[in-house]
Amino acid sequence: MTERLFDTTCIGNAIVDVISKADDAFLAAEGLTKSAMMLIDMERAEELYARMQPGIEMSGGSAGNTAAGIASLGGKCAYIGKVRDDQLGSIFTHDIRAGGVTFETVKSTNGAATARCLILVTPDAHRTMNTYLGACIELGPEDIDPDIIAASKVTYMEGYLWDPENGKQAFRKAADIAHAAGRQVSLTLSDSFCVNRYREEFQEFIKSGVDILFANEEEIKSLYQTTDFESALAAVRDQVDIACLTRSEKGAVIVRGSEVHAVPAETNINVVDTTGAGDLFATGFLYGHTNGHDLTSSGRIGVMAAAEVISHYGARPAVSLKELMQKKLAVSPS
Amino acid sequence: MTERLFDTTCIGNAIVDVISKADDAFLAAEGLTKSAMMLIDMERAEELYARMQPGIEMSGGSAGNTAAGIASLGGKCAYIGKVRDDQLGSIFTHDIRAGGVTFETVKSTNGAATARCLILVTPDAHRTMNTYLGACIELGPEDIDPDIIAASKVTYMEGYLWDPENGKQAFRKAADIAHAAGRQVSLTLSDSFCVNRYREEFQEFIKSGVDILFANEEEIKSLYQTTDFESALAAVRDQVDIACLTRSEKGAVIVRGSEVHAVPAETNINVVDTTGAGDLFATGFLYGHTNGHDLTSSGRIGVMAAAEVISHYGARPAVSLKELMQKKLAVSPS
Numbered sequence: 001m002t003e004r005l006f007d008t009t010c011i012g013n014a015i016v017d018v019i020s021k022a023d024d025a026f027l028a029a030e031g032l033t034k035s036a037m038m039l040i041d042m043e044r045a046e047e048l049y050a051r052m053q054p055g056i057e058m059s060g061g062s063a064g065n066t067a068a069g070i071a072s073l074g075g076k077c078a079y080i081g082k083v084r085d086d087q088l089g090s091i092f093t094h095d096i097r098a099g100g101v102t103f104e105t106v107k108s109t110n111g112a113a114t115a116r117c118l119i120l121v122t123p124d125a126h127r128t129m130n131t132y133l134g135a136c137i138e139l140g141p142e143d144i145d146p147d148i149i150a151a152s153k154v155t156y157m158e159g160y161l162w163d164p165e166n167g168k169q170a171f172r173k174a175a176d177i178a179h180a181a182g183r184q185v186s187l188t189l190s191d192s193f194c195v196n197r198y199r200e201e202f203q204e205f206i207k208s209g210v211d212i213l214f215a216n217e218e219e220i221k222s223l224y225q226t227t228d229f230e231s232a233l234a235a236v237r238d239q240v241d242i243a244c245l246t247r248s249e250k251g252a253v254i255v256r257g258s259e260v261h262a263v264p265a266e267t268n269i270n271v272v273d274t275t276g277a278g279d280l281f282a283t284g285f286l287y288g289h290t291n292g293h294d295l296t297s298s299g300r301i302g303v304m305a306a307a308e309v310i311s312h313y314g315a316r317p318a319v320s321l322k323e324l325m326q327k328k329l330a331v332s333p334s
Numbered sequence: 335m336t337e338r339l340f341d342t343t344c345i346g347n348a349i350v351d352v353i354s355k356a357d358d359a360f361l362a363a364e365g366l367t368k369s370a371m372m373l374i375d376m377e378r379a380e381e382l383y384a385r386m387q388p389g390i391e392m393s394g395g396s397a398g399n400t401a402a403g404i405a406s407l408g409g410k411c412a413y414i415g416k417v418r419d420d421q422l423g424s425i426f427t428h429d430i431r432a433g434g435v436t437f438e439t440v441k442s443t444n445g446a447a448t449a450r451c452l453i454l455v456t457p458d459a460h461r462t463m464n465t466y467l468g469a470c471i472e473l474g475p476e477d478i479d480p481d482i483i484a485a486s487k488v489t490y491m492e493g494y495l496w497d498p499e500n501g502k503q504a505f506r507k508a509a510d511i512a513h514a515a516g517r518q519v520s521l522t523l524s525d526s527f528c529v530n531r532y533r534e535e536f537q538e539f540i541k542s543g544v545d546i547l548f549a550n551e552e553e554i555k556s557l558y559q560t561t562d563f564e565s566a567l568a569a570v571r572d573q574v575d576i577a578c579l580t581r582s583e584k585g586a587v588i589v590r591g592s593e594v595h596a597v598p599a600e601t602n603i604n605v606v607d608t609t610g611a612g613d614l615f616a617t618g619f620l621y622g623h624t625n626g627h628d629l630t631s632s633g634r635i636g637v638m639a640a641a642e643v644i645s646h647y648g649a650r651p652a653v654s655l656k657e658l659m660q661k662k663l664a665v666s667p668s
Contacts, residue, residue, distance in 0.1 A: 098389075
């Protein structure tokens with residue numbers, strides 16, 4: 001058997017997105033917080049879905065989007081996440097594999113259906129997410145393939161994985177294997193409400209074992225319970241090797257020790273649907289970082305990938321990011 | 335119970351589309367005929383799907399698209415078609431109902447899964463369709479609700495419905511009920527290969543009971559086995575009350591007895607995916623016709639609806655056709 005090597009292995013909740021348009025009045029009537037991710041049960045999912053506009057279905061899941069993006073850039077990527085052996089599970093499996101990602105997690109054969117996220121996109125392009133975790137609750141330490149983790153330069157995990165009960169055990173096992181193999185561990189904080197749910201555990205995990213942290217401005221401020229971005233930045237810089245802090249139209253700030261690299265956002269984008277912006281920033285940064293680019297250059301690839309994904313509906317790239325990178329940044333694929 | 339009235343009831347194969355990009359080399363390697371619809375079995379569907387790019391899923395089905403469009407224009411529309419009680423069946427049911435279409439056909443509870451159509455969109459915006467009929471084969475005369483048909487100004491059926499075994503019986507029953515109630519029957523020829531499969535039956539059915547016929551240039555030429563559009567037009571004009579013949583960028587020709595009305599196509603469209611062009615022309619024409627508009631004006635609404643649907647991926651409108659009609663044609667909804 002040939003030894004496999006991966007730039008990045010992404011671990012997360014394997015979800016199919018159901019994307020519909022909605023207006024602010026609908027969000028208010030349903031008691032939804034704009035731009036947040038809310039966990040819902042099957043009953044609530046069916047009730048909400050019944051009131052939503054006609055939708056389109058696309059594979060999603062935060063780390064799944066990041067993985068699909070890395071493959072689109074030409075990177076070598078693996079994904080670990082749990083679906084059931086149902087129609088949505090087949091769609092998720094097809095899409096991530098067809099994009100070139102290695103995905104070998106065993107499907108569950110009973111219990112909850114494949115997870116779905118009901119995404120409401122308002123005219124201001126913000127997305128409000130309602131996630132039924134379904135089969136994701138079955139992901140556990142037994143699904144972490146040690147050979148894949150040890151063969152990955154970076155193991156990247158989404159904070160959302162703290163929600164299903166066994167997710168954090170899977171998470172910790174993966175981090176231990178990665179570090180034992182001399183590899184890097186990366187985490188995204190996912191969502192400020194997610195940070196609220198697990199602040200202390202996240203702080204502990206970050207301190208003890210995260211090399212590369214991704215967070216947006218709200219998330220990092222929530223983590224350190226401050227209203228000031230600079231204070232949050234000062235707090236995080238001693239905790240991790242690299243912190244990538246995204247700030248929407250203000251671009252991204254990448255911090256390593258005393259270094260601070262600001263990367264501007266792209267301008268003149270027709271923003272249609274912000275779903276996946278953070279996921280695809282991570283895509284670009286991780287691709288760059290694992291392929292020998294410096295922090296600023298990796299950040300630029302991240303900004304480019306995020307700009308592509310917010311210019312259309314859906315959280316995965318609609319064009320080849322590899323070609324886009326060559327065209328826009330004159331970066332040759334590795 | 336309040337008496338229900340419908341502008342149009344659409345009957346067809348209830349299908350979820352799986353839309354992916356492909357190049358001409360892929361079509362050639364898979365032995366596919368560009369722009370045609372090919373019937374495939376489950377084994378072939380899985381084999382082809384495994385080689386396709388990541389996709390997006392959207393409800394489809396020719397007559398389903400027409401129905402969704404009529405509702406988007408503000409028309410009163412019912413749909414009859416068969417799905418199974420599975421995840422894709424739930425998606426189809428949600429989407430057509432959420433758009434405002436009455437859809438009450440009982441789902442099948444065993445046997446084949448909900449139908450899907452693997453659609454390959456090439457860079458020239460042509461779509462090549464591969465349909466696994468699945469649960470559609472279960473649609474039969476028992477699914478034709480006589481009250482709905484009798485309450486519909488027009489009953490519109492897709493030629494594709496000739497493919498599943500019981501479809502044509504359902505079709506004939508619906509036509510008989512409609513005529514007995516003094517209503518009109520409409521047929522689309524669907525696809526030139528479909529015409530090849532059922533030419534004599536189609537000719538017979540059209541002669542005996544079709545009031546409004548929809549066909550594109552290839553289909554009407556195939557029906558009368560001529561290479562000349564004018565000959566086909568001459569042949570059809572005595573067979574039906576109204577014939578709507580669509581000619582892509584040459585627009586549409588609407589024929590009633592000795593009258594011939596030419597409606598130009600819209601120009602300056604960024605054509606992305608031609609899936610649904612014919613379905614949405616029928617949408618606009620039927621909406622106009624059942625709401626008191628003359629033939630030319632109805633044809634213009636058809637051209638407008640078709641232009642909208644080919645400007646994006648997917649075969650159902652992405653915006654409110656009612657608002658588009660008010661804006662582009664200054665036509666007030668009825």
